[in-house]
Amino acid sequence: MIMKKVLFTAALFFTACAVSAQESVVKEAKSAKSDPAKAATILEPALVDPSTANDPETWKLAGDLQKSIYDDENMKLYLPGGQADTTKLYNSLAKMFEYYIKCDEVEQAKVKSGELKKPKLRKKLAKSLATVRPQLTNAGTDAFNKGNYADALKYFGLFVETPQNPMFEEVAEVKNDTLVPLIANYAVMAANSLNDNNSVIKYAPLGKNHKEEGWRSLMCLADAYSKGETPDSTKWMETIKEGAEKFPSQNYFVGNLMDYYIQKGKIDEALTQINSLLAKDPSSTYFTYVKAVLLYEKKDYDGTIAACNDIIAKNGELVAEANAKIGDCYFFPGQVVEEENSKISMDDPKYAEGEAKVKELFAKAQPYYEKARELQPDNKQLWGQYLLRIYWKLNKAEYDALEKELGY
Incomplete structure (x- = not known):
């Protein structure tokens, strides 16, 4: 019994030490705020320890430090000869959103549990994020243009998701942002480049509503439904039909x-x-x-x-294609006659009739394939094999030249 009491007392002692250690980390980070990057590193253990991670003030401090880093780099953009570290700038921007939103979640949980009567930080933090939110589009565009689609998706996704976050219910410029469908398309394209079907499916319903660019979301969405471990042909068809109707x-x-x-x-x-x-x-x-x-x-x-x-x-x-298609209307029926004729004895009068019909149809097809050749000389699939067969049948001198051109 005495041993159990000693162990229990020791456990309490070590728990108290752990709490005290994390509180000390927070204090140390606060004292180092003049160097926000250093302070942010000091604070990191407090963000994962329950004793401090359940305190909204810990997350607010984390967000404040990232805001300071962001502000310092952003200022360089406006100074003559200033050289901002855009990677640092945009990383701090994303972390600011992450930490302030987490701060709000923790505070709201405490309000719900009755530990707090009402939230104290939401309005201020929402206002801070609303001010810098447009920069997320620049961050996403910069990453996308560099081929860094994971970061592009992160930044575009943050921009698109914020209006749905209850934190911004009273922030009209965020809640009613008409740019969301457009930026959602960019998030979808980044996700598609990563073969991230889940993110495509997540953002496409917003992106498809953009009148000019929404086709991009629907195209990527159809692609997402057509591949992966469990392709969904029904949703693929619904998406294709919607795309054909809207765009x-x-x-x-x-x-x-x-x-x-x-x-x-x-x-x-x-x-x-x-x-x-x-x-x-x-x-x-x-x-x-x-x-x-x-x-x-x-x-x-x-x-x-x-x-x-x-x-x-x-x-x-499509003039070349239209000419070739008219050629098809004569050539392929001619082939059918030719195939049927091959089953008839050459001594049969019907054979001669069939041959005459084949030549008549091939002769009608010829000028249309030749026009397609004239219009699209490099598109040999459109006319090559058909003209070659026609020249052979009609004993044209062009046969040898075309055979050589086609590489046979």
Whole structure:
């Protein structure tokens, strides 16, 4: 019994010593405030020890020290010939947010438990952070441009998250900040560069609401849903559809949507979607081309040719592709006839009829592939193999030259 009492007394003694030691650390840090970087290092043990970490004043002191470091470096930006250490500047900025927000959390917990009647520090700290918050965008941009996407995500994320923090409920310029959707897009792009799908999913719902740049968030979000350990095809499709609806000029969404419909054999559903988009933007060459491709998939060659001729008449984008697609409308049906003809004896009168039909269709396709070649000579996938086959069939002298050009 005496031994237990001695051990218990010793435990109390060591606990008291530990508390006293951490309180001493806080006092030492306060006395070293004239050198905030040194004081911040001294204070570090107090931030992890429960005896001091549960005191809001510890976190306020930590934030104050980072604010002093930040202010010292920031001042250099405005002095003639001043050379600020931007890495130090931005690191202290992020830590200031971290420590002041933690201070508020600890203080609010004490209010909730009844240990404090009301918070004393929130308004002052919120005001301090609101003043420096715009600098987070500079910090994020600087990191992003250097390829330091982890830091960029940190700074952009802090900027985006602060309006949702209850600490800023009464700070109108933060609570109602209209820049949040734009900066959220940058956070999403940084997260996407890191393959951090969770952060993409976290910030994209805010970023997608930006009228001009929101497509970036939706594109990254679709990418996040399509990869990883557990791809979510349902959410991927929802995101692609939302992107096509909100940002029809971004070919990524419409292209992926149409590819999906074609792969699933849902051509009519795809045509309904593209016709809806064309109704909103009849001048879109891209939508018209997509419609031509869909009609081609249905073997509606007349409709395909009409859509492609509309593109050619506008003489803008995708003219080479439109010419090649018209060529397809003759070339591939010609191949079908040729394949069927290969099953017939050459002595059969129908064989000669078939050969004549193949040559007729290939001859119709030829000028369109040649036009595509003229417009995009380097895009050999668009016309190369088809023209080569046509020249072979029609006994054109161009066959040898094209074969050499294609490297066969």
